[in-house]
Amino acid sequence: MTVIPIKPTVEAAAFNRSRQAREAEVMLDKLIDDFDENPKSMQYFYDLFRTVYIHGVTLPRPAGPQVGMTCIQAPEELIYAVGATPIRLCNGAYHYDQIGADFMPAKSCSLVKATLGRLHDQEKGVPRIGKLDMIVNPSTCDQKKKAGVMMEDMGYPVHDLEFPNVKESEASRVYWQRSVRDFAVRLQQLTGKKLTRNRLNAAMARTRRAQIAFRALHNLRRKAPSLVLGKDIFLVTNAYFFDDLERWTAATEALVEELKQRDADGFNAAQKKAPRILFTGSPPIFPNLKLPLLIEEAGGVVVADETCSANRMLYDMPVVDEWMVNHMIDSLADHYLKPCTCPIFTRNDDRRRRLIDLARDFNADGVVYQAFSGCQVYEMEQRSVAKTLNDAGIPMLYIETDYSPDDMGQLTTRIEAFLESIKARKRQAKVS
Amino acid sequence: MNYFVGIDIGSTAIKVALVNQDSQLVGVHVTDSGSLFHKNAKAALQVLLDKHNLQREQVKYLIATGYGRKLFKEADDSISEITANAIGAHEAGRAHGGVRTIINIGGQDSKAIQIDDQGTVTNFAMNDKCAAGTGRFLDVAAANLDIDLEQLGVYHFNGTGAPLTINSTCTVFAESEIIGLLANGHGKEEIVAGIHYSIAKRTLRLVKRVGIEDRIYFDGGPALNKGLVAALQDELQRELVVPEHPQTTTAFGAAILARGEWLADQVADSESRERLDARRGLRAEKGAQVVVVAAPKKLTADVD
Numbered sequence: 001m002t003v004i005p006i007k008p009t010v011e012a013a014a015f016n017r018s019r020q021a022r023e024a025e026v027m028l029d030k031l032i033d034d035f036d037e038n039p040k041s042m043q044y045f046y047d048l049f050r051t052v053y054i055h056g057v058t059l060p061r062p063a064g065p066q067v068g069m070t071c072i073q074a075p076e077e078l079i080y081a082v083g084a085t086p087i088r089l090c091n092g093a094y095h096y097d098q099i100g101a102d103f104m105p106a107k108s109c110s111l112v113k114a115t116l117g118r119l120h121d122q123e124k125g126v127p128r129i130g131k132l133d134m135i136v137n138p139s140t141c142d143q144k145k146k147a148g149v150m151m152e153d154m155g156y157p158v159h160d161l162e163f164p165n166v167k168e169s170e171a172s173r174v175y176w177q178r179s180v181r182d183f184a185v186r187l188q189q190l191t192g193k194k195l196t197r198n199r200l201n202a203a204m205a206r207t208r209r210a211q212i213a214f215r216a217l218h219n220l221r222r223k224a225p226s227l228v229l230g231k232d233i234f235l236v237t238n239a240y241f242f243d244d245l246e247r248w249t250a251a252t253e254a255l256v257e258e259l260k261q262r263d264a265d266g267f268n269a270a271q272k273k274a275p276r277i278l279f280t281g282s283p284p285i286f287p288n289l290k291l292p293l294l295i296e297e298a299g300g301v302v303v304a305d306e307t308c309s310a311n312r313m314l315y316d317m318p319v320v321d322e323w324m325v326n327h328m329i330d331s332l333a334d335h336y337l338k339p340c341t342c343p344i345f346t347r348n349d350d351r352r353r354r355l356i357d358l359a360r361d362f363n364a365d366g367v368v369y370q371a372f373s374g375c376q377v378y379e380m381e382q383r384s385v386a387k388t389l390n391d392a393g394i395p396m397l398y399i400e401t402d403y404s405p406d407d408m409g410q411l412t413t414r415i416e417a418f419l420e421s422i423k424a425r426k427r428q429a430k431v432s
Numbered sequence: 433m434n435y436f437v438g439i440d441i442g443s444t445a446i447k448v449a450l451v452n453q454d455s456q457l458v459g460v461h462v463t464d465s466g467s468l469f470h471k472n473a474k475a476a477l478q479v480l481l482d483k484h485n486l487q488r489e490q491v492k493y494l495i496a497t498g499y500g501r502k503l504f505k506e507a508d509d510s511i512s513e514i515t516a517n518a519i520g521a522h523e524a525g526r527a528h529g530g531v532r533t534i535i536n537i538g539g540q541d542s543k544a545i546q547i548d549d550q551g552t553v554t555n556f557a558m559n560d561k562c563a564a565g566t567g568r569f570l571d572v573a574a575a576n577l578d579i580d581l582e583q584l585g586v587y588h589f590n591g592t593g594a595p596l597t598i599n600s601t602c603t604v605f606a607e608s609e610i611i612g613l614l615a616n617g618h619g620k621e622e623i624v625a626g627i628h629y630s631i632a633k634r635t636l637r638l639v640k641r642v643g644i645e646d647r648i649y650f651d652g653g654p655a656l657n658k659g660l661v662a663a664l665q666d667e668l669q670r671e672l673v674v675p676e677h678p679q680t681t682t683a684f685g686a687a688i689l690a691r692g693e694w695l696a697d698q699v700a701d702s703e704s705r706e707r708l709d710a711r712r713g714l715r716a717e718k719g720a721q722v723v724v725v726a727a728p729k730k731l732t733a734d735v736d
Contacts, residue, residue: 373560409499410558419513420511421554424553428689
């Protein structure tokens with residue numbers, strides 16, 4: 001495993017005192033120190049976050065253009081195929097959220113504000129990756145659409161990747177395929193490298209290895225008793241945003257191996273009667289892991305999630321092989337559109353079905369639904385999801401929150417009460 | 433006699449409830465939280481024990497709840513105030529044929545809780561990060577109007593005109609709205625009634641989120657305010673069950689739970705002893721029956 005060098009330079013020391021670094025440090029220390037017996041393979045990820053977020057070290061990046069993505073829906077295989085490197089820009093820092101409030105209305109989504117706030121700080125924004133050659137902005141939710149324009153105003157070259165609002169129709173499928181083809185053309189212009197079948201296949205082979213590792217990790221979370229806590233999994237998937245693809249894959253494979261060993265040893269990562277929680281809604285992104293942290297500090301364990309920062313990221317592996325590269329792009333586009341359960345779609349029955357499936361497969365006792373204040377689509381889907389889950393006998397806790405830490409006390413009460421009610425139900429079910 | 437204590441360390445007040453082995457409420461004590469939660473909580477417990485001539489050792493189990501629950505290290509256990517409130521209301525509600533929905537308005541939050549026939553929480557909702565519709569709102573309004581908090585209920589019923597409308601949901605904006613109404617020469621009575629209806633409307637939305645089922649139990653300090661009770665009944669179009677000491681339901685619930693936990697420990701102890709004696713069966717069943725708690729009489733009273 002490669003260890004990332006930590007160089008405590010004078011600049012890093014000054015950086016260490018910044019609000020962003022302090023925020024990250026408080027969260028990271030809690031994620032590590034509040035829990036016993038963290039997996040040893042997690043050390044790679046702990047060090048990575050400490051280096052990148054707290055010491056502010058610029059990550060060594062592969063040569064070639066750097067392409068920022070503001071959303072999971074940008075096909076990263078295409079970016080790799082033309083010799084560029086993707087980086088997911090979605091940000092989780094309250095510090096950047098406050099800076100972003102200069103651009104967006106105060107009541108808009110924390111994630112979008114924080115992403116803008118981080119991009120505003122072009123030089124020192126964390127994670128530090130040097131110059132961005134392009135930002136691809138899928139036109140999913142309204143806030144991200146408008147944020148793309150503001151990024152352009154900040155001086156970034158932005159490509160709007162047009163995204164349909166309806167999933168089921170043939171028209172939107174064709175529209176999306178066209179849109180992805182346009183993106184491929186733009187990428188080829190950016191790097192001057194032609195997109196060929198071989199290059200696309202090679203790129204897909206690289207991401208596939210990462211996806212296989214992630215899927216193995218995902219499947220190990222079905223085990224009861226739990227082998228690993230959800231807070232660590234969120235760190236792993238968050239690291240995928242900016243880490244080197246191969247290094248990330250190797251670290252994840254090491255974690256998978258350790259968890260397999262834990263399984264063989266009959267290890268339990270959580271308390272004996274820990275309620276098993278399925279996490280859904282607005283994505284937890286470091287350092288805003290407050291909800292998963294509170295759940296697990298209160299004695300629950302997050303066994304699965306349905307979010308675009310983790311589970312949805314690597315849900316469907318593209319293995320496409322067509323005669324023509326354009327047809328490969330079309331199939332790749334399908335692989336991005338069909339499994340997507342983003343609430344921006346008109347109907348989103350797939351999301352409800354997936355939640356029911358996940359709850360059943362991972363033996364979840366309850367669902368925690370996070371909606372960032374201002375993320376209207378997640379707020380609006382809350383009712384229908386709650387109904388579906390309640391009809392299936394799965395309790396759901398709905399929490400509207402944002403990146404600010406000021407509601408931690410209130411949230412603790414709610415989460416503890418939710419976990420207590422799950423335990424009480426289980427006791428009752430046992431008695432009767 | 434063994435005693436059990438529930439201590440509810442809230443944002444505004446500390447409430448201590450003392451329960452005996454038969455689940456009877458022996459006494460309660462309420463004091464301001466101040467800024468030294470832990471010190472004040474300890475003092476409040478001592479006051480209550482002294483009042484009943486009890487030694488600390490006679491308290492077999494103590495459960496802390498409320499915002500400050502984690503600070504009270506002497507507690508045998510802690511529990512969230514939502515669960516404690518549910519248990520307290522379920523126990524106290526037995527005398528009224530059982531309650532299934534609870535409205536709690538506290539110093540800085542308001543909650544709606546739905547429980548099943550066992551007193552287990554099935555659903556709950558809380559106000560989000562805002563003091564609107566909470567006890568603090570009443571505090572601020574009373575200060576604006578230069579009225580004692582306790583007098584709000586009296587003013588509510590003395591109005592001659594219709595209650596005024598307070599539109600602001602934000603406590604700070606409501607303050608300026610109230611000042612505006614005063615400046616326009618409106619009577620305090622109509623303003624007070626308006627404030628109560630404004631809180632009641634907010635609470636109604638909260639309760640609708642969890643669903644209204646069966647009788648509604650209303651507790652928390654503001655439940656002492658008869659005017660607010662009347663406004664809530666009007667908005668909900670239902671009678672409310674309001675206990676005699678609405679502030680202490682949560683502490684009472686924690687005490688009831690403390691008793692249950694202690695008994696369960698005893699059962700577990702005796703069971704393990706029995707296992708040693710290889711005499712299982714009859715006694716374990718008897719032991720299990722002890723956990724069923726009797727309905728307390730003292731805590732509840734109907735609203736007139």
